[in-house]
Amino acid sequence: MLKLENVSAHYGAIQALHNVSIEVNEGEIVTLIGANGAGKTTLLKTVCGNPRASEGKIFLFGEDVTQHETHVIMRKDIAISPEGRRVFPALTVVENLKMGGFFLDKQEIEEGIAHVFALFPRLEERANQRAGTMSGGEQQMLAIGRALMSRPKLLLLDEPTLGLAPLIIAQIFEIIQTIRQQGITVFLVEQNANKALQVADRGYVLETGRVVLEDTGANLLVNDDVRKAYLGH
Ligand code: ATP
Numbered sequence: 001m002l003k004l005e006n007v008s009a010h011y012g013a014i015q016a017l018h019n020v021s022i023e024v025n026e027g028e029i030v031t032l033i034g035a036n037g038a039g040k041t042t043l044l045k046t047v048c049g050n051p052r053a054s055e056g057k058i059f060l061f062g063e064d065v066t067q068h069e070t071h072v073i074m075r076k077d078i079a080i081s082p083e084g085r086r087v088f089p090a091l092t093v094v095e096n097l098k099m100g101g102f103f104l105d106k107q108e109i110e111e112g113i114a115h116v117f118a119l120f121p122r123l124e125e126r127a128n129q130r131a132g133t134m135s136g137g138e139q140q141m142l143a144i145g146r147a148l149m150s151r152p153k154l155l156l157l158d159e160p161t162l163g164l165a166p167l168i169i170a171q172i173f174e175i176i177q178t179i180r181q182q183g184i185t186v187f188l189v190e191q192n193a194n195k196a197l198q199v200a201d202r203g204y205v206l207e208t209g210r211v212v213l214e215d216t217g218a219n220l221l222v223n224d225d226v227r228k229a230y231l232g233h
Pocket of ligand 1: 083
């Protein structure tokens, strides 16, 4: 579904990704864990074409998209919920969701909103509330809901639990599993390694722009290096 082959990426002279190879197969939850500044967000951005891979190849649904423009890539059944949520604070919940479906027709937008509300009843209760007045957890739900509006086959999630309370974090991870049950493949970038590895089929560990470990989520959870560096025990 998504495959990176020896991908490098640069910001000017700074190399942020070094020969990264990652595969996400249909139906999986795959997680990428790593410390602050390891290059996790850069990796997702590179998949979206900005920055562009300076070396290597990126395949999406079997097609080489390495040289494609972002707006072309983002129509290929792929959606991203970016780091920091980035909802439109002055717009209501429904208006935010509509922004996620701006290239859909009217009926598809209505279906999309109904689908998101079924997944997040909390958002339906707040349909006309301005996003900026909602709690962090609610805004995160909205950011994920907005990404789901286009009914993607592959969902990229950038640190969806950052800064949230434990109860809300647990809810977000439950929702991620529900999304997968609905047939959507999930590539999850997280600092919350413990929870992310618990829900993931497979995981990758990124350190200073390099993949240093890959294994099943279950194996990474008991890996000594992962436990010391990312699980705190
Ligand atoms: P965090 O968890 O803190 O978001 P991350 O693993 O997502 O970290 P990135 O944001 O991808 O890490 O950053 C990787 C490296 O690239 C860092 O050294 C960062 O300073 C650098 N970097 C990120 N964005 C830019 C940019 N626009 N211009 C220059 N350097 C950048």
